[in-house]
Amino acid sequence: MTAIVSVKxxxxxxxxxxxxxxxxxxxxxxxxxxxxxxxNGAGKTTLISTICGITSPTSGTVTVGGHDTQKEYRxxxxxxxxxxxxxxxEPFETVRASVQFSRGxxxxxxxxxxxxxxxxQLSLDDKKDxxxxxxxxxxxxxxxxxxxxxxxxxxxxxxxxxxxxxxxLRKDMWAVVAGLKASGVTIILTTxxxxxxxxxxxxVGIIAKGEILLIQNKAELMAQMGKKQLxxxxxxxxxxxxxxxxKYALHRAPDGQSLTYTYDTKGPRTGITTLLNDLQNAGLQxxxxxxxxxxxxxxxxxxxxxx
Amino acid sequence: MNxxxxxxxxxxxxxxxxxxxxxxxxxxxxxxxxxFVVFGAAIGSRIxxxxxxxxxxxxxxxxxxxxxxxxxxxxxxxxxxxxxxTGTIYExxxxxxxxxxxxxxxxxxxxxxxxxIGIIILLTAFFFIDIQIAHPFAMLALLVLTCISFSxxxxxxxxxAGNFEQLQLIPLLVITPLVFLGGSFYSITMLPPVWQTIxxxxxxxxxxxxxxxxxxxxxxVSIGMxxxxxxxxxxxxxxxxxxxxxxxxxxRQ
Numbered sequence: 383m384t385a386i387v388s389v390k391x392x393x394x395x396x397x398x399x400x401x402x403x404x405x406x407x408x409x410x411x412x413x414x415x416x417x418x419x420x421x422n423g424a425g426k427t428t429l430i431s432t433i434c435g436i437t438s439p440t441s442g443t444v445t446v447g448g449h450d451t452q453k454e455y456r457x458x459x460x461x462x463x464x465x466x467x468x469x470x471x472e473p474f475e476t477v478r479a480s481v482q483f484s485r486g487x488x489x490x491x492x493x494x495x496x497x498x499x500x501x502x503q504l505s506l507d508d509k510k511d512x513x514x515x516x517x518x519x520x521x522x523x524x525x526x527x528x529x530x531x532x533x534x535x536x537x538x539x540x541x542x543x544x545x546x547x548x549x550x551l552r553k554d555m556w557a558v559v560a561g562l563k564a565s566g567v568t569i570i571l572t573t574x575x576x577x578x579x580x581x582x583x584x585x586v587g588i589i590a591k592g593e594i595l596l597i598q599n600k601a602e603l604m605a606q607m608g609k610k611q612l613x614x615x616x617x618x619x620x621x622x623x624x625x626x627x628x629k630y631a632l633h634r635a636p637d638g639q640s641l642t643y644t645y646d647t648k649g650p651r652t653g654i655t656t657l658l659n660d661l662q663n664a665g666l667q668x669x670x671x672x673x674x675x676x677x678x679x680x681x682x683x684x685x686x687x688x689x
Numbered sequence: 690m691n692x693x694x695x696x697x698x699x700x701x702x703x704x705x706x707x708x709x710x711x712x713x714x715x716x717x718x719x720x721x722x723x724x725f726v727v728f729g730a731a732i733g734s735r736i737x738x739x740x741x742x743x744x745x746x747x748x749x750x751x752x753x754x755x756x757x758x759x760x761x762x763x764x765x766x767x768x769x770x771x772x773x774x775t776g777t778i779y780e781x782x783x784x785x786x787x788x789x790x791x792x793x794x795x796x797x798x799x800x801x802x803x804x805x806i807g808i809i810i811l812l813t814a815f816f817f818i819d820i821q822i823a824h825p826f827a828m829l830a831l832l833v834l835t836c837i838s839f840s841x842x843x844x845x846x847x848x849x850a851g852n853f854e855q856l857q858l859i860p861l862l863v864i865t866p867l868v869f870l871g872g873s874f875y876s877i878t879m880l881p882p883v884w885q886t887i888x889x890x891x892x893x894x895x896x897x898x899x900x901x902x903x904x905x906x907x908x909x910v911s912i913g914m915x916x917x918x919x920x921x922x923x924x925x926x927x928x929x930x931x932x933x934x935x936x937x938x939x940x941r942q
Contacts, residue, residue, distance in 0.1 A: 435782055438941055459785040464783050472775055483697055486696065486700075487698070490693060
């Protein structure tokens, strides 16, 4: 794997003593889509801000395309595009002027054709002469993406791109992200929405309390850590879980009509056969059985709770 | 050197100036013209000459300086405060630009606007008052230096300000009094001796005195002192801004 972004022992503590990042190590491969999942205050935005130069690290190094973000900040930053979480735009500017401003700021010569292409890609071509304050929230978010793409970055950071965005725009954005990936752009996005990570990411990182708890290929992660649940519907409701079944840690539905057993698919034995035998011995009659694969969301909630 | 970035910031700021032309240009020119009419033509005709110059002409350099200083400060402070207010400063911080490039763009534009206003006020003054300029090149040099140094000061205020009230506070409470008491309307030799000494601690005195010298060849303090004062002031502002970007004071956590 050739890492385009490499984060080593990155720490960030604020003046008040709060440690936003505790020695983060992260390698991001060129051309991949990495989703960083984590609850509010986990350090996702701090991590992105530190890589992009908005926040200064307390210690540690970050390189982008082999360039140190502190010592060779020009070369490093020229490769990065950032879509911030907050909608931060100058209200009186036109869409086109705002995107041109971003391009110039990153040192690229003026190129109206290029800017128009980017606006078209984000379905903003009919809005380019409108003032930003006249646009809807979703359109403003597209402008933010257009600004981040204006200088043709190799690495794109999307900080919570779906916050407050309707389903249609979210789907559009996923299409834009897929198009960028196809053109070789590396994409790092943070999100609350597990379905978003599940839908577009190649790898998923889980971050909580300033630490990366886990970072893994999405499919492997789901296969390895995936727990399954077996729901047993009963013929007659059970008033309580029989003592003989205590070792299975069954969850009884409030109405007593069903019991749920959680098991690990990666273990050599799932314990299902013995459970079913024990159920019969305990005199419980089964009406139906169903199993369910846990989603990334369950894995995520499980990991964050363990912490 | 990211010259494209400097140009981009400069053009962006000048466009803002264009959009707000009434407020940016017309209002300072109009209010200064009123001073010319009231103090120069109306009251001035009843006042004796000051240091061999008619009162109407005497106040012209001071009034130009008054406008240029306040305009440079407010333009530059607003220019950098606005991205902080809207949050678009993230872009400046994440862009491959150095502090000098950011300052060159914002301060360059603010200084250009102030210079533009200063020259228009000077041209307006010719309509109302009979004046000659003894040292036109020195006059222009002092005007440009004042525009730059007060734009630098404004830039610092814009970075420091946490809200719009603070943005107005320094110009209102510090710069306006210093300019009014800096000899815009009088020669400091007209003050009692104690006040003459106190006044020498006001940096604006040196600027107005030097500027007036370029018009009439007479000054309260020597032109050398004036040049030294403005150089020290500009260097101090630049050093402070360098420190701001180095430490990230008020802009980068």
